[in-house]
Amino acid sequence: xxxxxxxxxxxxxxxxxxxxxxxxxxxxxxxxxxxxxxxxxxxxxxxxxxxxxxxxxxxxxxxxxxxxxxxxxxxxxxxxxxxxxxxxxxxxxxxxxxxxxxxxxxxxxxxxxxxxxxxxxxxxxxxxxxxxxxxxxxxxxxxxxxxxxxxxxxxxxxxxxxxxxxxxxxxxxxxxxxxxxxxxxxxxxxxxxxxxxxxxxxxxxxxxxxxxxxxxxxxxxxxxxxxxxxxxxxxxxxxxxxxxxxxxxxxxxxxxxxxxxxxxxxxxxxxxxxxxxxxxxxxxxxxxxxxxxxxxxxxxxxxxxxxxxxxxxxxxxxxxxxxxxxxxxxxxxxxxxxxxxxxxxxxxxxxxxxxxxxxxxxxxxxxxxxxxxxxxxxxxxxxxxxxxxxxxxx
Ligand SMILES: [Zn+2]
Numbered sequence: 001x002x003x004x005x006x007x008x009x010x011x012x013x014x015x016x017x018x019x020x021x022x023x024x025x026x027x028x029x030x031x032x033x034x035x036x037x038x039x040x041x042x043x044x045x046x047x048x049x050x051x052x053x054x055x056x057x058x059x060x061x062x063x064x065x066x067x068x069x070x071x072x073x074x075x076x077x078x079x080x081x082x083x084x085x086x087x088x089x090x091x092x093x094x095x096x097x098x099x100x101x102x103x104x105x106x107x108x109x110x111x112x113x114x115x116x117x118x119x120x121x122x123x124x125x126x127x128x129x130x131x132x133x134x135x136x137x138x139x140x141x142x143x144x145x146x147x148x149x150x151x152x153x154x155x156x157x158x159x160x161x162x163x164x165x166x167x168x169x170x171x172x173x174x175x176x177x178x179x180x181x182x183x184x185x186x187x188x189x190x191x192x193x194x195x196x197x198x199x200x201x202x203x204x205x206x207x208x209x210x211x212x213x214x215x216x217x218x219x220x221x222x223x224x225x226x227x228x229x230x231x232x233x234x235x236x237x238x239x240x241x242x243x244x245x246x247x248x249x250x251x252x253x254x255x256x257x258x259x260x261x262x263x264x265x266x267x268x269x270x271x272x273x274x275x276x277x278x279x280x281x282x283x284x285x286x287x288x289x290x291x292x293x294x295x296x297x298x299x300x301x302x303x304x305x306x307x308x309x310x311x312x313x314x315x316x317x318x319x320x321x322x323x324x325x326x327x328x329x330x331x332x333x334x335x336x337x338x339x340x341x342x343x344x345x346x347x348x349x350x351x352x353x354x355x356x357x358x359x360x361x362x363x364x365x366x367x368x369x370x371x372x373x374x375x376x377x378x379x380x381x382x383x384x385x386x387x388x389x390x391x392x393x394x
Contacts (some may be wrong), residue, residue, distance in 0.1 A: 005052035066130025066358035067313035068339025073304035078104025105138035130358035137162030149193035160196035183217035197223035201237035208236030242266035274319035275308035288325030298338035318374035357386035
């Protein structure tokens with residue numbers, strides 16, 4: 001296998017506290033990394049680096065672990081420009097929201113859905129994302145949910161069954177029958193293609209009892225829970241997430257003190273999705289409150305055509321620092337190591353011997369520039385599983 005030495009890295013975020021400055025970022029200066037096939041073989045000071053088959057000169061730039069985007073909805077068709085434009089223009093708009101995307105997704109061919117996933121993944125990779133989770137949830141029939149998961153599974157191991165996104169219009173009169181479908185026939189068809197099960201636990205979607213029934217049924221089929229919780233209003237989602245040992249409670253905008261305490265004490269990560277608040281002009285989640293209480297926080301895009309149509313982790317970092325009370329160091333950690341925690345992974349989101357060789361080189365001397373220079377395409381080169389996937393023209 002070919003080894004590659006990446007050297008002359010001015011500033012390297014490892015997320016390994018055993019390295020460097022002793023902070024959670026494990027920041028090394030004048031660093032080097034050796035990649036061996038798909039894995040990282042060595043990390044340390046550039047002047048101590050072992051020889052390798054090939055050498056890449058980082059020319060004094062900063063490097064970070066590839067971003068781990070632990071929450072996206074990429075299997076969809078259609079476009080909701082009009083809805084966004086109306087919302088941002090203060091005009092009423094009565095189209096169907098998620099239902100619009102459900103109709104377009106059901107009508108799309110497999111090839112169209114696959115092309116869409118491929119397109120947004122390439123877009124995310126150019127911005128430094130090397131691992132992503134994605135969900136079903138725009139099919140809402142057994143056939144369409146299983147199809148979405150099959151397509152997603154061709155692109156990532158982190159696939160989530162979200163049959164309980166909303167109650168579809170065809171079941172509007174009988175939500176109980178829909179819960180029965182999601183926990184029965186639909187779950188049977190979907191479980192083989194997914195690792196996770198998710199529920200949108202919210203007024204107008206699924207209540208605490210329904211969410212519990214759905215996640216418990218998923219667990220019995222070997223799927224691990226994660227929950228869309230406490231996004232638009234206070235509710236039982238976060239407590240349920242901790243009780244069921246969900247890997248992540250996502251959104252966490254409306255939290256009681258008891259919710260914050262539960263997250264601080266459990267192993268459930270609080271995943272914050274600032275693209276959603278940005279794109280809907282909603283109240284920001286309070287990352288500072290969660291961090292100060294001791295909760296683990298992840299940052300993710302929530303990339304979807306309705307409420308957060310961004311694939312950019314750097315954009316989410318900038319928002320988290322500007323509007324959610326995170327320091328630049330915390331935001332970088334949450335977008336890399338935090339995302340890995342939210343997926344219960346130890347092989348990604350970290351630059352350490354034995355970890356997956358996923359890293360991004362920034363056209364900047366420090367990772368802080370990701371927040372300091374918002375909107376600027378700073379991601380230069382990206383290695384994913386040890387191969388160089390993105391190369392900037394310099
Ligand atoms: Zn979501």
